[in-house]
Amino acid sequence: MKKVIAMLLASAMLCVSFVGCKGNDKQNNVSKSDTAAVDVSDVKFIKDGTLTVGMEIGYPPFEDKAENGEPVGYDVDLVYAVADKLGLEVNIVDTAFDVIFAGIGTNYDCVVSAVTITDERRENCLFSDPYIDSYQAVVIKKGSNIKIESLKDLSGKSVALQDATTSKALLEDMIETGTVKDCKMGPSEKVLTAFTALDNGEYDVVLCDSPVADTYLTNYPDKYELAFLDHENVEQFGVAMAKDNEALQTAINEAMAQLKDEGFFEDNTAKWFA
Amino acid sequence: MKTSKISDFFRWLVSVFDVRKWERKSRIIAIVLVALFVVATAFAFVKPSEEELMDSASQQIRTELKKDETRSRRQVAITYNDLYFINYGSFSTSGVKGISEKYVGFAGSVHKADDGAWNVVGQFINYTYRMLGCGQSMLYGAKLTILLTTISIVCGLFIAIFLALGKISKNPLISLPCRAYIFFFRGTPLMIQIFCIYLAIPGIFEGFSWRSLFDSNDPEGVFKGAFVAAAIAFILNSAAYCAEIVRAAVESIDKGQYEAAKALGMSYGQTMSKIIIPQSARRMIPPVCNEFVMMIKDASLVFVIGLMDITTISKTISASGSYLVFIPALVIYLIITAFFTYVFGKIEKKFSVYE
Amino acid sequence: MSMIRTEHVSKKFGHLEVLKDVNLTVENGEVICIIGPSGAGKSTFLRSLNQLEMITGGKIYIEDELFLHREHDKTVESIDKEKHKALMLEMGMVFQHFNLFPHKTVLENLMLAPMTVKGKSQEEVEPLARQLLSEVGLSDKADVYPSKLSGGQKQRVAIARALAMQPKIMLFDEPTSALDPELVGEVLNVMKKLAEEGMTMLCVTHEMGFAREVADRVVFMADGIIMEEGKPEEMFNNPQNARTKQFLQSIL
Numbered sequence: 001m002k003k004v005i006a007m008l009l010a011s012a013m014l015c016v017s018f019v020g021c022k023g024n025d026k027q028n029n030v031s032k033s034d035t036a037a038v039d040v041s042d043v044k045f046i047k048d049g050t051l052t053v054g055m056e057i058g059y060p061p062f063e064d065k066a067e068n069g070e071p072v073g074y075d076v077d078l079v080y081a082v083a084d085k086l087g088l089e090v091n092i093v094d095t096a097f098d099v100i101f102a103g104i105g106t107n108y109d110c111v112v113s114a115v116t117i118t119d120e121r122r123e124n125c126l127f128s129d130p131y132i133d134s135y136q137a138v139v140i141k142k143g144s145n146i147k148i149e150s151l152k153d154l155s156g157k158s159v160a161l162q163d164a165t166t167s168k169a170l171l172e173d174m175i176e177t178g179t180v181k182d183c184k185m186g187p188s189e190k191v192l193t194a195f196t197a198l199d200n201g202e203y204d205v206v207l208c209d210s211p212v213a214d215t216y217l218t219n220y221p222d223k224y225e226l227a228f229l230d231h232e233n234v235e236q237f238g239v240a241m242a243k244d245n246e247a248l249q250t251a252i253n254e255a256m257a258q259l260k261d262e263g264f265f266e267d268n269t270a271k272w273f274a
Numbered sequence: 275m276k277t278s279k280i281s282d283f284f285r286w287l288v289s290v291f292d293v294r295k296w297e298r299k300s301r302i303i304a305i306v307l308v309a310l311f312v313v314a315t316a317f318a319f320v321k322p323s324e325e326e327l328m329d330s331a332s333q334q335i336r337t338e339l340k341k342d343e344t345r346s347r348r349q350v351a352i353t354y355n356d357l358y359f360i361n362y363g364s365f366s367t368s369g370v371k372g373i374s375e376k377y378v379g380f381a382g383s384v385h386k387a388d389d390g391a392w393n394v395v396g397q398f399i400n401y402t403y404r405m406l407g408c409g410q411s412m413l414y415g416a417k418l419t420i421l422l423t424t425i426s427i428v429c430g431l432f433i434a435i436f437l438a439l440g441k442i443s444k445n446p447l448i449s450l451p452c453r454a455y456i457f458f459f460r461g462t463p464l465m466i467q468i469f470c471i472y473l474a475i476p477g478i479f480e481g482f483s484w485r486s487l488f489d490s491n492d493p494e495g496v497f498k499g500a501f502v503a504a505a506i507a508f509i510l511n512s513a514a515y516c517a518e519i520v521r522a523a524v525e526s527i528d529k530g531q532y533e534a535a536k537a538l539g540m541s542y543g544q545t546m547s548k549i550i551i552p553q554s555a556r557r558m559i560p561p562v563c564n565e566f567v568m569m570i571k572d573a574s575l576v577f578v579i580g581l582m583d584i585t586t587i588s589k590t591i592s593a594s595g596s597y598l599v600f601i602p603a604l605v606i607y608l609i610i611t612a613f614f615t616y617v618f619g620k621i622e623k624k625f626s627v628y629e
Numbered sequence: 630m631s632m633i634r635t636e637h638v639s640k641k642f643g644h645l646e647v648l649k650d651v652n653l654t655v656e657n658g659e660v661i662c663i664i665g666p667s668g669a670g671k672s673t674f675l676r677s678l679n680q681l682e683m684i685t686g687g688k689i690y691i692e693d694e695l696f697l698h699r700e701h702d703k704t705v706e707s708i709d710k711e712k713h714k715a716l717m718l719e720m721g722m723v724f725q726h727f728n729l730f731p732h733k734t735v736l737e738n739l740m741l742a743p744m745t746v747k748g749k750s751q752e753e754v755e756p757l758a759r760q761l762l763s764e765v766g767l768s769d770k771a772d773v774y775p776s777k778l779s780g781g782q783k784q785r786v787a788i789a790r791a792l793a794m795q796p797k798i799m800l801f802d803e804p805t806s807a808l809d810p811e812l813v814g815e816v817l818n819v820m821k822k823l824a825e826e827g828m829t830m831l832c833v834t835h836e837m838g839f840a841r842e843v844a845d846r847v848v849f850m851a852d853g854i855i856m857e858e859g860k861p862e863e864m865f866n867n868p869q870n871a872r873t874k875q876f877l878q879s880i881l
Contacts, residue, residue, distance in 0.1 A: 024436035047491050058593035062372075067400050069410075072368040093496050094590075095580035100472050103580075106483040134522045190593045218370065248557055254580050271369035348768060533681050534728035538742035539718045548745060552732050628732050629773040 028268050031172045038085025038254045043247040046109050047156040053079050056097040058190055059162075061215045062114040074211075074272040075112045078131060081264055082239075085255035097164050101125060104243035110252070114168040117238040125243055128252045131235030136167060137213035138207040138228040139198065142221075145224070146183035146204055148228040151180065158184035160194035161201035166235055167207045185186065199223055209235065286624060303529060317359035322379035323355055327363045330384050331375050335365045338373075355403035362387070394598065401591055402602040405584045413497045416606055419573045419583045425505055427566050430512030431520075431558075438520035439546060452517070455479050459514030465575050467511055472579045473502040485574035500579045512569060519561045523554035563618035588590035630693055632657050632798050632829045633678060634810030638687035639853075640673055641702075643717070647673045648684070649853040655798070660830045662840035662861075665850035666876055671833040674850070675802050678831075679720045691716045692797075718746070725803040727783040729775040735762065735786050735804075736771040739793045746794070761789040762859050783813030784821050801821065801832040838881065841865055849873045 009173065015242045046052045054165045055075065071092050075248045083090045093108050100111050104125055117127045126239050138148045151174060161167045161212070168187055174180040186196050191208055195216055206213075206229060217223055259265065293304070302465025302532050331339070335350065342348045353364045357381075363388075366374035376387040378396045381531060387396035439451030461468065476483045484499030492498070535545040574585030582590075588603040633655040640648040651690045657716050663671045676682045678689065680697070689696045696716055696779040698706040707713065710867055730738050737757040750873045762768050775783055786803055791799060801820065806815045817839050824830055824843050832839060840847050840861055847864040849857045849872070858868040 047493070050441065058590040060594055064368075064594055066353070066366060066368065067364050068351050068353035069404055070351055077368075084346055091493050093580070095496075096581065098578055099469070099473060099580065101498070106476070107485050107499075107580075190589060215370075246366045264332050271371070273370065521846065528728070529727035530724060530726055534722075534730070535742075536681060537679055537720075537722035537724075538790070539714065539746040540742060543747075544745050548741060549730055553730075612641065629776055 008042065015038045021253065029065050031087050037085045037258055038087075038251050040086045040088065040247075040251050044087070044245070045253055046107075047091065048103075049089055049108070050091050051079070051083045052091045052093060054095045054100050054111040055079075056100055057092075057094045057214070058116055061211070068092055074132075074268060075114060077268050077271070079112050081259055082252060082255045083269075085258055086251055102242060105245065108246060109245070110239050112239050114184060114211075114237055115208075115240050116235045118166065118169075121240065123216040125240045126245060126249045128239035128241075129256060130209065130238050131256060132237045132269075134235045134237060135210040136155075136170060136230040136233050137208055137210040137226060138230070138233070139195070139208065139213050139216065139224050140204070140227040141198055141201070142223055142225050144204075146227060150228070151230055151233075154183050154205070154207070156183065157183045157204040158186060158202075159190065159205055160186045160197045162191040162194055162208045163187040163189055167189075167209065170233060171207060173203040188189060195224070195270070211273055218273075280624050285489060287426040290620065314359040318379055320382040320413050321359060321361060322382065322384050324356070324361070327361055327384055328354065328565065330363075330375075331365055332375055333599065334373065335375055338367060339365075352555075353400065355408070356397050360395075360397050360399060362403070364396070364400070367527075394543070397596060397598050398602055400598075401599045404591065405587050405599075405603055405606055406501070407587075411494055411497070413494065413501050414582050415587055416584055418501075418576070419570060419579060420610065422505060422508060422576065422583075423484050423566060423569045426508035427562065427569060429509045431516045431562065433509070433513035433583070434516035434520045435551065437507050437517035438521075438524060441517065441521055441535075442525065443463045456514045456517050459511050460518070464507065464572060465509050465578060468504055468507040468575060468578060471507045471510075472500065475503075490556060497581060502578070504576045504581060508569070508573075512565065514559075515565055519558050519565065520554070522561075523557040524550055526557055527553050551613055556622060556629075559618055559622040559625065563615060563622075566618070570607065570610055570614070573582070604620060630657055631655060631690070632659075632692060633654050634693070635674075635678075636686050636688040636690075637854045638677065638689065640670070640677055640682060641685045647853055648677070651687070651850075651855055653848065653851070653855060653858075655831060657797075658827045658829055660824045660828075661832070661843045661846050661848060662844040663833045663850055664833070664837070664840060664850045664876075665836070665856075669850040670853040672802050672849050675722075675800050675833050678800060679717060679722055681722075691719060692770070714743070718794055720800055721794055721796035721798070721806050722800045723784070723787050723791055723802065725806050727775075727780075727787045727807075728784055729783055729787055729790070730780065734772050734774055735767065738775065738786060739790050743793055757795075758789075760791055761785075761792050763817060764822070765789045766815075775808070779812060779814045779856040780808045786810065786815045788816075788819055788823070798829045798831065801830065801834065803833050804836065805834070805836055828877070835880075837865070849876065851876070 002080065015030060053062050055071065057071050060077045061073055063071060066072045068242070071094070076092070078162070079092065080090055093103075093145055095103055095107070097113065100113060101121070101124060104111055115121070117130060121127070129219055136151065138151075140146050140148070146157070152173070154174070159171060161171065168185070171183070171185055173181065175183055175185070186194070186197065186203055191212055194203070194206045195218070197203050213226060246259055293301060296304070312315075338350050339410050342350055345628050350586045351366050351368065353362070353366075355362045361379045362377070363379070364374060364376040366372060374388075376393065376396045378385045378392050378399065380395075385392045387393045405415050407417045410417075412421055433606070437452050437456060438509070440448045441456060443449045443452075472484065484503045485495050486499070487502060488495040488498045531549055531553065532545060535549050540548070576583055577586035584603055584606055588599045591599040631654045633653070635651055635653050638648055638651040639646070651670075651674055663674070665671050673682055677684045684697070684699055685702045686700050688698045692714070692718065694708065695706060696708060696713070697704070708716070708752060720755075730741065733741060736755070736758055736781065738749065739761060742752045743754045743757075745753065759771065761770065762771055765788060766784055767789070770778060770782065770786075775786065778786065790805075804820070805816050808816065812837065816837060820830070820832070820839070821843050832840075844861050846858060847861045848855055849864065849868075849870065851872050857864065857873045864873070865877065868877055
């Protein structure tokens with residue numbers, strides 16, 4: 001009999017502690033969404049209370065790793081600022097760019113990885129409002145006598161660029177349409193490899209996004225110089241999310257609008273691009 | 275029989291550690307390794323502690339750290355890497371105007387490592403630490419490489435035995451599928467096989483994702499899912515390559531062995547498991563070792579599905595412009611392959627006692 | 630009761646007819662030596678008895694039971710699997726090239742088949758195995774690997790290995806042909822001892838001395854058929870068949 005009573009007591013205590021836990025959790029949630037500037041109660045996340053972000057780390061200054069292995073960069077700061085607005089924790093998942101879009105909705109909620117908004121990509125995912133403008137930049141080795149006045153002048157040149165980027169897509173398109181002729185294209189997996197190949201004299205020019213070019217130009221002023229900035233083909237980076245996740249799109253847009261009003265983007269640009 | 279086999283194995287295991295029976299060469303290697311270990315341990319005792327190392331931070335960093343306590347997100351990345359006999363610590367803030375300070379603790383004193391030789395040493399420590407996957411889960415760095423290749427060679431070899439026997443079978447219903455399997459997996463690139471398994475399978479089965487095999491609240495779930503997909507691809511691939519190794523080894527066994535076994539009344543299964551496979555095992559070891567070493571390097575292909583092995587980590591680090599990373603990467607690979615080559619050599623010796 | 634009886638056994642490798650029409654009866658306890666020129670089909674005949682070669686036609690009886698009946702390369706009649714296996718185990722075979730299992734010690738070579746095929750325990754098998762080893766004079770080699778043995782020792786182990794299955798018939802396929810001359814004697818002695826113990830034996834051999842001394846009957850084969858058979862004295866001293874005469878002249 002005593003045993004039965006003891007067991008009843010124990011199970012009752014267990015129940016109480018469970019209820020207690022739940023209560024605590026709720027309170028936590030409430031307190032969190034209290035501080036959140038944007039309501040995300042109708043958004044479904046991979047992990048509750050966390051914004052899980054897919055990112056290919058290794059594209060400075062947008063994505064890089066600090067020595068302790070933590071992600072740093074323009075996009076990382078943006079992610080934390082947005083998550084702060086949404087009242088969420090951040091979990092960044094390092095993913096290869098080649099398969100980054102395949103994981104949206106299953107492996108992570110959204111992709112923030114210097115993703116250019118294109119019509120082609122729009123068919124498979126939703127994009128937030130653009131958060132940075134980028135142009136195609138042509139970088140040459142310091143002191144080389146190559147003159148580039150428009151992208152057409154890439155004819156007959158060997159061009160180093162990063163694989164699976166809009167720079168490559170644009171150049172391929174121009175080669176196909178005959179705008180550019182006799183152009184040797186050398187795609188590499190990391191943009192740094194392209195710049196090193198240029199420095200080593202293996203290629204004539206590097207074609208890349210202007211923010212990336214800026215970084216290399218500031219960091220190595222004696223190695224590279226800007227040959228041409230293409231203002232015609234404006235590219236805009238956006239946050240990509242699953243096609244059916246309009247609630248997240250709305251929330252992120254709202255958060256970014258608030259950040260814009262607070263001057264976050266000017267600060268972040270100044271922090272990362274000098 | 276069973277108990278004697280186990281005790282035989284233990285006797286062998288003990289004999290491996292019996293220095294008197296070693297060859298001169300292995301004895302020298304062992305002495306050098308032990309000596310290195312003793313020296314390293316001596317240095318480990320006089321190495322500055324983590325507190326001592328991190329206390330070296332300048333006033334500027336200290337103010338930043340102070341500010342961090344009130345910020346919603348920390349701005350200073352604090353790194354502490356401990357490599358047994360030497361350690362490294364750094365503070366850095368990110369951005370173009372970011373500041374950083376680096377320290378190496380070695381032999382009782384803390385060295386500033388912002389430039390010069392200590393900077394190189396510091397970077398080596400940091401890179402090695404990261405590529406080994408220290409402070410990370412099993413699915414990271416060298417641990418991932420070793421785990422993935424070991425699993426795939428063991429499982430692959432097991433499947434390969436059946437594939438090989440199937441391929442040499444006289445029954446076309448058995449041999450044709452085995453031939454087709456081997457032809458397919460040897461004739462297509464491993465990278466595309468990884469892609470197919472990781473991307474196409476969830477595409478075909480609605481609602482299935484590799485991640486969904488694990489708890490959705492597990493932040494490592496993505497990597498665990500990717501690891502399962504990669505492991506399957508590697509196992510299927512290595513099974514095909516090992517099948518050819520097994521086949522060649524089995525076919526190299528003298529026909530007389532089959533006849534003797536048959537004359538003694540042994541069935542096909544008994545002949546294979548007791549006579550042919552044990553004898554061919556020794557002949558398989560050198561090519562399997564070769565395959566294993568190839569696979570250690572091939573393991574870097576998992577970068578395509580977001581897993582971080584030694585090569586991927588070194589590439590990410592080099593993206594920030596530090597080519598020095600490739601030196602520790604090469605050394606780590608060399609140590610791993612040297613170790614496994616040695617182990618395979620030992621196994622081969624064990625198998626060839628009868629020759 | 631005859632141990633083995635074959636009727637009209639034939640064997641073709643493609644178009645090559647190795648055995649044409651072989652009829653032979655082996656009585657219980659009989660020692661038969663098969664002699665003949667190379668290519669006569671002696672080994673093929675021996676090997677087809679325990680189905681290392683599948684005959685293309687003919688009947689094989691073991692202990693008066695129909696073991697196998699084939700015509701035109703198709704099995705017409707065969708006994709059930711259990712019986713078949715049991716009859717297979719009645720025949721032990723010794724090969725020209727010994728075919729010992731190199732990865733097993735001598736003792737393990739002897740014990741492997743009784744343990745795996747008959748499912749006996751090591752305790753049951755080991756005394757018999759050791760006894761057989763002492764009978765062939767190799768007690769001290771029990772834990773040695775075959776690679777450390779001489780040819781003659783290997784063949785003695787191979788005989789002991791076949792005997793460990795306790796067969797009623799022993800088939801010897803040129804057991805001394807791969808041996809150095811000075812090692813032939815030790816193997817023949819073991820075989821002689823076995824014959825004296827009453828084992829039914831069928832030997833393909835080139836050792837005419839052994840055939841003359843030990844065999845109850847000598848069979849001369851050539852061109853895939855049995856040309857002549859009879860008691861050793863008759864065969865060696867007074868052969869009837871022209872081919873036999875020619876063969877014996879050429880080797881003696």
